[in-house]
Structures are given as structure tokens and as C-alpha cells.
Amino acid sequence: MGKLTTHVLDTAHGCPAAGMAIALWAINESGERKQLKQITTNGDGRTNEPLLMDEEFTVGVYELVFDVGEYFARFPDTLPSPPFLNRVPxxxxxxxxxxxxxxxxxxSPWSYSTYRGS
Known part of the structure; x- marks a missing residue:
């Protein structure tokens, strides 16, 4: 069976983004959203378990929302108020x-990128 995982790297400080809140949403064909999980990254910037796996892991459209603003607020020297990035979907x-x-x-507080990893 397949699975969904994530990993967050803080490129401003050159480290994993430990303690970042992430919400996982499922989006149906009519665009309605249903929150499936609210999780926090561990010390390695990962989640302790896959976000979806086994029978939960189905074909469809999903959205991860990363709470970047709250994470970088821990480093007050790097963020203006309000922050440039807050939640990254x-x-x-x-x-x-x-x-x-x-x-x-x-x-970072000013940019982000993603890709389909392995």
C-alpha cells in the first residue's frame, strides 16, 4: 500500500523545522474541504508517522497547510510584523x-519550494 509523508526544512537557519504545525485536508470534486489531521513536526522536521497510509491513502486531491509564520515567530530577529509568509498551502x-x-x-520567512520526493 502507498503512503503520504512530508518533511520541512528551515532554509533560513539551515536546519529541520522542528515543531511546525501542519494541517492535512481532503478536497472533494465540488471543492469542499475536510480536515483529516493536525500534526506537528518532530526534531527532524518530519512527522512521527505517515500522514496517510493503508486504507486512508486513496486517490484524490489533498492540501497540506504549513504554519510557517508561527514557526518563524520563534526567531523574532527574522520576521517583520505581519510576516510575509504565514500559512503555506x-x-x-x-x-x-x-x-x-x-x-x-x-x-524561509520569505520563500518556499516543494517537489514530489521519494
Missing amino acids: IQFGIADSTAHYHVPLLT
């Missing part, structure tokens, strides 16, 4: 429920 589709989908976030 990444909407993506799962087309193969047998594959591993890894959605990492590389972020």
Missing part, C-alpha cells in the same frame, strides 16, 4: 494509491 493530487507520495517543504 500546497494542494496536490494522489493518482496512484500504491505509490509513496512525499511532499517536502523548504522554507
Whole structure:
């Protein structure tokens, strides 16, 4: 069976983004959103378990919302008020429920990037 994982790297400080809140949403065909999970990254910037796996991991559209603003607020010297980035949403589709989908976030207070990892 497939699974969904994530990893957050703090590119401003050159370290994993430990303690970042992340919400996982499912989005149906009419655009309605349902929150599936609210989690926090561990010391390695990862979640302790896959976000979705086994029978939870199905074909569809999902969104991860990373609370970047709250995370970088711990470093007051790096953030203006209000912050440039607050919540970073990444909407993506799962087309193969047998594959591993890894959605990492590389972020600073002013930019972010993502890709489908392995």
C-alpha cells in the first residue's frame, strides 16, 4: 500500500523545522474541504508517522497547510510584523494509491519550494 509523508526544512537557519504545525485536508470534486489531521513536526522536521497510509491513502486531491509564520515567530530577529509568509498551502493530487507520495517543504520567512520526493 502507498503512503503520504512530508518533511520541512528551515532554509533560513539551515536546519529541520522542528515543531511546525501542519494541517492535512481532503478536497472533494465540488471543492469542499475536510480536515483529516493536525500534526506537528518532530526534531527532524518530519512527522512521527505517515500522514496517510493503508486504507486512508486513496486517490484524490489533498492540501497540506504549513504554519510557517508561527514557526518563524520563534526567531523574532527574522520576521517583520505581519510576516510575509504565514500559512503555506500546497494542494496536490494522489493518482496512484500504491505509490509513496512525499511532499517536502523548504522554507524561509520569505520563500518556499516543494517537489514530489521519494
